[in-house]
Amino acid sequence: MLHIINKSALSNGSFDSCLRTAESGEILLIEDAVYAATKGSALESKVREAMSRFKINVLMPDLEARGLADRVIDGVSPVDYGGFVDLVAGNKNCQSWL
């Protein structure tokens, strides 16, 4: 399953809820959720830990808009809009954690 998250994990619980309940699969961070993919934040260790269960992807146009495209945590996969479509098409189903 593909888990799509669009809220900042430092101010909203959806990323935490996803990690708590979902077993495995892929995560795609979009919109304000992309901050979780950046080095140096208080979330970095949590994200690195989650990488053992999930493949984590981040939507680059959203990270570029926020001025943090050069700080992606190693192991997080950058995707563009085409990659977003491939992720949705390549997974059996997806869940948007609104």
Added chain:
Amino acid sequence: MSDVKKFMFVNRKAPHGTIYALESLEVVLITAAFDQDVSLVFLDDGVYQLKKAQQTKGIETKNFSTTYRALDGYDIEKLYVEKESMDARGLTEDDLLVDVTVLTSKEMGALMGQQDVVLSF
């Protein structure tokens, strides 16, 4: 003007994902036109509003981050960032578009206490 009030704008939302940051800027500029004593505060995800190198071409929205650099042209020079919020996001003053005063949570609270009007975004 005789009755100048102290206005504080508290910005706590990340830019681009919601309209709050842009709307706050609009109201700040309006307030400045009335010659009030304006302070801008950036807390929590609000500190992301000031991040350098924002490039919104890919998401096809207005890159309003450049407006923060124009604020001193409107005599808005009191910009405050909470240290704890910056630290939690791995940001330093060098990452920010404009010169700011960095305050601890406690100092921020004291500053809030001095205001006549506090507007939250």
